[in-house]
Amino acid sequence: MTTRTHPLRATSWLTGMREATPLLGGYIPVAISFGLIAIQTGFTAWEATLISVLVYAGASQFLFIGMAAAGAPLWLVVAMTLLINVRHVVYAPNLAPWLTASRYWPWLMHGLTDQVFALAHSRLPQLPEHQRLGWYTGAALLAWASWIAGTLLGAVAGDWLMAQWPLLGEVMPFALPALFLVLVMPRFTSRRWSLALCLTIVTAMICTLAGLTNLGIPLAALCGALCFYLVKFDSRQTGGSHE
């Protein structure tokens, strides 16, 4: 029994890690930037790394060190950090139907970032139940480890790295939109979904161009949801199917 269980678990861990590898292209350059900026704003390498270990939420970490370095009241720093992360509330409930009864899941939610959610939301329903915990653990731990290692690397050698390979920092982050694109494409299953998804993508792009990146994510999703409900109303009138 044990000889069968362990290889299966190891395989699902490795599969999770392998499938999370594209995330590294987005995580490591951004984490290096975070480490570098943290050092420039007066934090030590260990402090920057510990922030990445404990908070583990990209945009809000940049905001945290920026506001703290500017001398903002600490209650406001915490409030703004949490406000940026509040979009995460919809992630875990979306995964819940595919999570097993294991008591480890609540602890693993520390690793539920935007990118890990996107990956897990697509992959968990496709995996057999006994592989899901291992798969998620492998994927989430690899992403977390890369974020921590990238921060430490940026804090210790960020200046040198940026000078040596400026192009790498520019090119690797494209792994994130490429991955999201691959994850979103199977959702274009009907005209109704296509319209809602396209509207969401365009709204999010406009918000980002207007400098409202973090607000743009929930706002764009809400616009898409509104479109989804309105189109359903229209399709009923014409008698068309929406799925």
Add this chain to the structure above:
Amino acid sequence: MSSALWLAVLASALGTYLIRVLPLLWMRRRLRRLGEDDQVDAMPQWLGILGPLMIAALLGVSLVPRHPDASAWLATAVGVAITLLVWYRKRSLGWPVAAGVATYGVVIVLVGM
């Protein structure tokens, strides 16, 4: 780092974790209450719709280049096209992403020459 700043780090970390975990505990209780058979159907409809749309929003945000000049937009457009093309052929995760990133890099280098 002062102890007050450490407290702020810990408060941010704990708050972020609770934002991630509390909705899971709520949803698990709801699923348990509604029974084992229809776990997916037991999810509120708005939540099931919001999931894919959040991923689409993340795509939209990440599509905008950090320095949105003409060469970055061109590289993004070509990178997206190649990612889509490889995805249609392979229907996998790794190859389309690798091809997209490589194409994006090649376009950036070619335009910069």
